[in-house]
Amino acid sequence: MAEPAARPGARLLSLPLFAAALVVVLEGLRLGGLDSPSSPGAFPLLAGLTMAGAAVAIGLGRHAGPADGLKPLPGRVAATMALLVGFVAAMPLIGFHPAAFLFLAAAISLSRRRLSLGAVLIAAASVAAVHLVFRLAFTVLLPEGTLWR
Amino acid sequence: MTAGHLLTSWLDPSLFAATALGTLAGIWIGAIPGLSVTMAVSILVSFTFAWPLEPALALMAGVFTGGVYGGSRSAILLNIPGAPAAIATALDGYPMARRGEAGAAIGLTTLASFLGGMIGVAALALGAPAIAEVAILFAPRDYLLLAVLGLLLVGSLSGESLAKGLFAAGLGVTLGVVGLDPMTAEPRFTYGSVALLGGIPYIAAMIGFFGVAEALAQLRLADAETVRQRIGRIVPPRAALRRHLPLALRASGIGVAIGALPGTGGDIAALMAYDHARRSTRTPTHPFGTGAEEGVVAPEAANNAAVGGAYIPMLTLGIPGDAVTAVLIGALYVHGLKPGPMLMIETPHLFWFTVGNLTLANVALLAFGLAGARAFARIAEVPRAVLVPLILVLSVVGTFAIRNSLADVWWMLGFGITGYALRLYGFQPGPIILGMILGPLMDASWRRAVIAAGDDVLGAAVEATESAISLVLIAAIVLIALRSFSWGKGRKALPPTPHP
Amino acid sequence: MLTRRTLGALAAAALARPVAAQAWPPRDLTGIIMWGAGGATDVVARALTPHVEAALGAKIVLQNRPGGVGAISVQAVHAAPADGLTLLYGAENPQLHKVLGLAQIDYADFFPVNVIARGVGVIVANRDKPWTGLKALVDEISANPGRVRMGATGPGGLPHVIGAMLNAVTPVRVIAVPFDGEGPGLTALQGGHVDFMPVGVAAAAEHIRAGRVKPLAVVNPEPVPSLPGVPPVTADFPGFARYLPWGPFYGVWVKRETPAPVRARLVEAFRAGAANPAFTELMARNGNVMMNIAGEEADAFLKRWQSVTSWLLQEAGAAKRSPEEFGIPRP
Numbered sequence: 008m009a010e011p012a013a014r015p016g017a018r019l020l021s022l023p024l025f026a027a028a029l030v031v032v033l034e035g036l037r038l039g040g041l042d043s044p045s046s047p048g049a050f051p052l053l054a055g056l057t058m059a060g061a062a063v064a065i066g067l068g069r070h071a072g073p074a075d076g077l078k079p080l081p082g083r084v085a086a087t088m089a090l091l092v093g094f095v096a097a098m099p100l101i102g103f104h105p106a107a108f109l110f111l112a113a114a115i116s117l118s119r120r121r122l123s124l125g126a127v128l129i130a131a132a133s134v135a136a137v138h139l140v141f142r143l144a145f146t147v148l149l150p151e152g153t154l155w156r
Numbered sequence: 157m158t159a160g161h162l163l164t165s166w167l168d169p170s171l172f173a174a175t176a177l178g179t180l181a182g183i184w185i186g187a188i189p190g191l192s193v194t195m196a197v198s199i200l201v202s203f204t205f206a207w208p209l210e211p212a213l214a215l216m217a218g219v220f221t222g223g224v225y226g227g228s229r230s231a232i233l234l235n236i237p238g239a240p241a242a243i244a245t246a247l248d249g250y251p252m253a254r255r256g257e258a259g260a261a262i263g264l265t266t267l268a269s270f271l272g273g274m275i276g277v278a279a280l281a282l283g284a285p286a287i288a289e290v291a292i293l294f295a296p297r298d299y300l301l302l303a304v305l306g307l308l309l310v311g312s313l314s315g316e317s318l319a320k321g322l323f324a325a326g327l328g329v330t331l332g333v334v335g336l337d338p339m340t341a342e343p344r345f346t347y348g349s350v351a352l353l354g355g356i357p358y359i360a361a362m363i364g365f366f367g368v369a370e371a372l373a374q375l376r377l378a379d380a381e382t383v384r385q386r387i388g389r390i391v392p393p394r395a396a397l398r399r400h401l402p403l404a405l406r407a408s409g410i411g412v413a414i415g416a417l418p419g420t421g422g423d424i425a426a427l428m429a430y431d432h433a434r435r436s437t438r439t440p441t442h443p444f445g446t447g448a449e450e451g452v453v454a455p456e457a458a459n460n461a462a463v464g465g466a467y468i469p470m471l472t473l474g475i476p477g478d479a480v481t482a483v484l485i486g487a488l489y490v491h492g493l494k495p496g497p498m499l500m501i502e503t504p505h506l507f508w509f510t511v512g513n514l515t516l517a518n519v520a521l522l523a524f525g526l527a528g529a530r531a532f533a534r535i536a537e538v539p540r541a542v543l544v545p546l547i548l549v550l551s552v553v554g555t556f557a558i559r560n561s562l563a564d565v566w567w568m569l570g571f572g573i574t575g576y577a578l579r580l581y582g583f584q585p586g587p588i589i590l591g592m593i594l595g596p597l598m599d600a601s602w603r604r605a606v607i608a609a610g611d612d613v614l615g616a617a618v619e620a621t622e623s624a625i626s627l628v629l630i631a632a633i634v635l636i637a638l639r640s641f642s643w644g645k646g647r648k649a650l651p652p653t654p655h656p
Numbered sequence: 657m658l659t660r661r662t663l664g665a666l667a668a669a670a671l672a673r674p675v676a677a678q679a680w681p682p683r684d685l686t687g688i689i690m691w692g693a694g695g696a697t698d699v700v701a702r703a704l705t706p707h708v709e710a711a712l713g714a715k716i717v718l719q720n721r722p723g724g725v726g727a728i729s730v731q732a733v734h735a736a737p738a739d740g741l742t743l744l745y746g747a748e749n750p751q752l753h754k755v756l757g758l759a760q761i762d763y764a765d766f767f768p769v770n771v772i773a774r775g776v777g778v779i780v781a782n783r784d785k786p787w788t789g790l791k792a793l794v795d796e797i798s799a800n801p802g803r804v805r806m807g808a809t810g811p812g813g814l815p816h817v818i819g820a821m822l823n824a825v826t827p828v829r830v831i832a833v834p835f836d837g838e839g840p841g842l843t844a845l846q847g848g849h850v851d852f853m854p855v856g857v858a859a860a861a862e863h864i865r866a867g868r869v870k871p872l873a874v875v876n877p878e879p880v881p882s883l884p885g886v887p888p889v890t891a892d893f894p895g896f897a898r899y900l901p902w903g904p905f906y907g908v909w910v911k912r913e914t915p916a917p918v919r920a921r922l923v924e925a926f927r928a929g930a931a932n933p934a935f936t937e938l939m940a941r942n943g944n945v946m947m948n949i950a951g952e953e954a955d956a957f958l959k960r961w962q963s964v965t966s967w968l969l970q971e972a973g974a975a976k977r978s979p980e981e982f983g984i985p986r987p
Contacts, residue, residue: 061323118541198693354723482694496862
């Protein structure tokens with residue numbers, strides 16, 4: 008473990024990568040990757056083997072990732088991720104417009120560390136702009152929410 | 157006489173307006189990730205249904221030209237390619253914006269796109285029939301070789317570690333072949349899910365790995381200063397133009413060729429031109445990956461040249477050169493024409509009308525591109541606290557818009573969060589997207605080539621040695637592979653792609 | 657043009673007067689197209705819909721949801737409420753999903769609002785080949801079994817089915833090279849990468865007219881007007897007759913459980929739209945045979961098509977599940 012600036016788990020990372028490669032190899036074999044050079048599994052098998060080899064090389068290698076002295080997952084990023092997942096989960100239920108509005112207002116306030124009228128206004132204007140471009144111009148049927156049916 | 161139709165769209169005010177408006181709308185459509193030119197043009201088919209043919213075609217040509225260019229805007233300003241053809245542009249365009257040179261990057265892209273676009277139109281006007289005849293000679297094995305040539309780009313896109321790049325490329329190939337195998341109707345990696353039968357759109361992956369992962373990574377630095385943009389000069393100095401002209405011309409050539417091939421389009425053209433720039437430029441303005449001007453000139457010249465290229469087989473043979481021209485062929489049907497090899501013989505004015513129209517669209521692109529650059533560059537100055545949530549909402553709605561699928565949105569989110577984590581460990585998103593774009597092409601071309609030779613790899617190899625096109629492609633691969641080997645010794649000297 | 661459409665709308669409104677459907681539709685309809693932008697199904701859908709909108713007095717928002725040979729769209733429309741507001745614009749493919757092991761839903765679960773038109777197949781060859789007719793091609797295949805290359809589009813596609821018919825009529829062994837669609841296949845045919853290909857007349861007509869590919873026979877009991885002088889397959893191989901007429905088709909469906917007044921309203925609107933002269937002219941020009949049928953008549957057509965094709969694939973050994981399992985009767 009002499010490499011510089013090792014991130015926690017840099018070496019351990021190669022294990023899930025190798026596991027992922029194995030899943031790909033197995034699917035390649037299931038699809039007859041070895042039976043015929045033109046089988047549907049031939050390329051997945053090749054891709055899987057490349058991934059497996061690369062995963063081994065990564066595990067043995069010295070590159071841990073760039074060190075920038077910042078926390079890998081600051082609270083603000085984690086909170087935004089959670090809000091984002093909540094937004095997408097709520098979208099089919101309450102509809103795109105309210106979900107996006109709430110997400111924007113919350114995420115902007117969170118980053119600014121204060122609740123402000125500005126955040127609410129930006130959120131409302133953005134949702135209106137998205138509606139204009141996507142729903143009206145591009146006739147994308149944004150989810151309307153099953154709750155209001 | 158028919159060549160006189162070149163000027164139709166310049167002289168008729170309504171056609172002039174349709175082309176210019178189309179180009180302007182196209183720039184915005186291209187800049188918004190998830191709004192694609194293909195989508196816009198197919199909506200226009202219904203929208204212009206009752207119109208006469210000419211204004212409908214003018215509007216679509218404008219949207220096509222503007223849209224291919226517009227993708228570079230968000231790539232430069234936000235590191236989020238607005239369209240797949242702008243992925244390569246982000247690699248050096250965004251570092252330029254981080255240096256406060258967003259205005260210069262946009263100016264350079266605009267000129268490169270204009271030049272590429274004009275060369276594409278020139279190739280269409282002067283060489284269309286001959287180029288189309290060569291393009292259809294490309295056999296499945298040649299598409300395979302072309303894809304291999306593109307895959308050599310992994311070396312340039314991997315950042316600090318080739319192993320990580322190879323893993324990412326393998327992952328991309330795997331993601332690219334998820335779904336129903338088009339050749340045997342065998343489901344791959346679907347594990348019983350009907351939603352997965354249709355595969356994972358690579359635009360969803362692109363928005364996830366570039367858009368969401370990038371936005372989250374920027375939030376990590378939210379306390380850092382926003383970069384003040386120096387926007388005094390948009391039009392690049394004459395010396396810079398002279399310096400980049402030869403590269404832009406070569407990249408345009410790549411763009412025309414790849415665009416004219418029926419199986420490939422602007423996205424692959426831009427990536428291959430970027431690779432070419434990287435290999436052929438000895439002393440870039442900055443090292444590649446840290447804001448080399450060459451790194452934005454080449455892909456942008458190529459993807460706009462591919463527009464003219466894609467029209468070549470469409471207008472001469474009725475064979476679409478890419479996804480957008482496929483929709484344009486449908487539009488011709490709807491308007492009562494018979495797109496096919498006789499189109500040029502029976503309605504030659506349509507050919508010259510299109511040539512004149514595309515020229516006009518490129519001029520409009522130059523005007524709108526330069527005029528709007530200053531205001532656009534300011535987007536890079538919007539505080540991250542506001543910009544990042546907006547990008548995230550746009551990513552969600554853009555992904556949903558691809559096929560109106562919530563499952564795609566979840567995939568995109570998964571890619572975004574995984575991408576954020578992988579970035580921390582020095583993985584680059586480029587090879588994943590490259591794998592997703594080239595993987596299905598390689599898989600299908602390889603199998604087609606082998607099947608055509610009677611399920612015999614050796615037979616397919618022998619056939620390759622009997623074809624001039626295949627031999628040229630093989631020679632190119634060997635040459636580039638050999639040169640990157642010697643270049644590989646010096647690669648330690650290359651700084652890793654910087655982390656935002 | 658505008659006045660004609662307005663007149664059409666008025667006429668349709670006068671015809672369609674089911675009392676319960678007066679207030680219907682309450683909002684815009686959604687039309688889900690099972691193939692991608694620019695494909696044949698897409699072109700038919702986008703050319704037809706404006707005429708139907710005029711007759712219906714409401715907008716139909718079209719979306720392409722390709723993937724899984726149509727299975728994705730079928731699933732999506734099947735999952736939507738049976739209120740007639742979600743339409744499926746499709747082609748023949750779902751009728752084979754069961755035997756190809758792709759999905760358990762087919763058009764039996766939907767009500768045919770309109771089977772718009774059907775296409776006709778034609779067997780074309782590379783223009784440099786010496787063959788003057790289908791017989792010559794079959795002779796060459798028999799002399800060199802497993803060497804002649806046929807362009808295809810994957811299981812259940814038109815080339816595959818017509819290839820299976822040919823094989824059932826006279827045993828032939830060819831290399832089938834699958835492409836992403838009829839267009840790419842025809843491109844490869846012109847480049848000499850395959851030797852012959854069965855395709856839809858719509859895709860091949862212009863290439864034939866320009867002399868870039870050579871027509872050998874139309875897969876129809878009699879010659880078709882858009883390809884004068886091309887003999888029907890039955891001329892050389894009368895055995896084909898038992899499968900014909902056969903061809904791909906385009907149509908519009910809603911869920912089977914949709915209320916009867918709504919169905920009736922949609923059927924009227926689509927019947928009026930598909931009868932529009934501009935549209936029928938477009939379809940004829942593309943070598944399609946207009947059908948414009950709905951309800952029971954369409955159901956009977958769909959059933960027969962499924963029975964003929966499924967059993968053909970079963971006999972050719974291309975079906976993953978036997979049609980018997982699904983109660984599909986023998987033709």
